[in-house]
Amino acid sequence: MRGTIRGYNVKDEQPTAPQASADVTRLHDASRARSDADQAGTGLLARAPRTIADTGLDQTFLLELVAKSAFVMGKVSLSQLVQRLKLGASVLDSVVSFGVRERILEIVRRGASDLDVELQLTEGGRQRASEFMNRCRYVGPAPVSLAAYEAALKRQSVRSMHVTSAQVRAAFAGLTVRTSLLDDIGGAVNSGKPVIFFGPPGSGKTSLAERLGHLLPGRVAVPYAIAVENEVIQIFDALIHEPVDLAARDGVPGAPADARWQICRRPTVLSGGELTLDMLELRYDASSGFYQAPPHVKANGGLYVVDDLGRQRVEPAELLNRWIVPFDRGRDMLTLHTGLRFSLPFDVWVAFSSNFSPADLGDEAFFRRLGCKLYVGALDVAEYRAVYERRCEELRMASDEDAFEYLVHHLHMTSGRPLLACYPGDLLRIVLANAKYQGQPAVVDALNLMRAWNSYFAVVGEHDTPPPQQQGAAERSAKKSAAG
Secondary structure (H helix, E strand, O other): OEEOOEEOOOOOOOHHHHHHHHHHHHHHHHHHHHHHHOOOOOOOOEEOOOOHHHHHOHHHHHHHHHHHHHHHOOOOEHHHHHHHHHOOOOHHHHHHHHHHHOOOOEEEEEEOOOOOHHHHHHHEEEEEEEEHHOOOOOOOOEEEEEHHHHHEEEEEEEHHOOHHHHHHHOOOOOOOOOOOHHHHHHHHHOOOOOOOEOOOOOOOOOHHHHHHHHHOOEEEEEEHHHHHHEEEOOOOOOOOOOOHHHHHOOOOOOOOOOOOOOEEOOOOOEEOOOOHHHOOEEEEEEOOOOOOOHHHHOOOOOEEEEOOOOOOOOOHHHHHHOOHHHHHOOOOEEEEOEEOOOOOOOOEEEEEOOOOOOOOOOOHHHHHHHHEEEEOOOOOHHHHHHHHHHHHHHHHHHHOOOHHHHHHHHHHHHHHHOOOHHHHHHHHHHHHHHHHHHHHOOEOHHHHHHHHHHHHOOOOOOOOOOHHHHHHHHHHHHHHHHHH
16 A cells, blocks of 8 residues: 655655645644644643744754654554654654655555554664664653753743742641741742751651642643753653643643643652762763753752751762752753753752751851751640641551550650650551551550650660559550450
8 A cells, every 4th residue: 555745655755745735734633633632732831843843853853763763663653653752743744754765764554544654664774773772762752942941941930939828737737837837938938949947857857848849839841851962861750740630731722732741740859868969960871872850850840858968978068069059040050971061940949858957067158048947846745745646546546545644754754855746656656566466456555655665765674664653554455455
């Protein structure tokens, strides 16, 4: 069967322009209908490219993508290329026509559907495609240009957001946080500057920092990849970016959106003690020939949390100085393995958590750039009880009426340990584990808490039995468990 794309016959280089024009129109119409159904446009997305120039990419670069796809898949249909490369049929039609002229591609079959046009590499094309693969093995969705990426970040900038008191309280619902600290957090968000939570280990700093992501309104368009000087940098990360369901998108009738982007919730990226300076640069994989974006770039439009600041394998001052210029200018400099340096927007809100005082982490230059330094310390008894009761409820554990008093007045006060938010959950999980081992109901009493405390804090020779006033409650609990 013979078919045409852009005026070229199947396995024939003689043009048939009138027929080609009709074929191209049908292919584009079919692709557009499919794009309307599968990729609802939004105000965040640009219109789907109709020409090679609209993609912002070189014709040769696109031909390499098509050739590599054919190399990997063997015979490949136009509809498969549309799905794989996220480009419309009108764009791919032009690329394939160019490939036919260059004797890299040939059309081998045309089916009943307009998109059912099958092509393959020529013998010389296979050799060229192998060379392309050796240079870069990327065969995913076509990248977007750096200019298009910058324009998208400007439209959806996280720097323009502001929050209200009600929004802050809703975002932190389920956490026990003092009202004054919530108000400080709201002010920090509206300042647009980095924030650091500092205080003793276990006070809940990381939980607070991660919850900041709940305050980020709206959605962002995330490209699968960007191209810089024909080098591919992957941006979309399925472990970080959470696509929005199609039904939740705000459609733009009659305007198919650029499918090279995913509409996602604003991202929250967390780095901890493993963070190094190298991780903040582009990561080039010589075996694949393309790059992974660093974590703060993947977090663009959202939140980047650096946990346990001061515990990394590099000095805090070195790590913090890496961000002085991006914080000031809103742009970051990255370097390709070729030596080419380029800049892109640093449109991310950064939150740190640390067990150290901010004054001990860096010099005055960086200290000034941390807009808000929020101390997170021990809870008072009422707040600690609220955390305890919430953890009991979450773990579905029953607590007798004397257990909490024993925990606070005997275990905490006699040992001098502060009432930190992490302790109730950690202790109750040990109680639950012990109950499962004994085959008993998960009941929290003085005896079980004492055993969990000794195990958790490595206590030797202390609190072997509950004090006299607590023994009766423990015995009643044990009898009740045995009867059950």
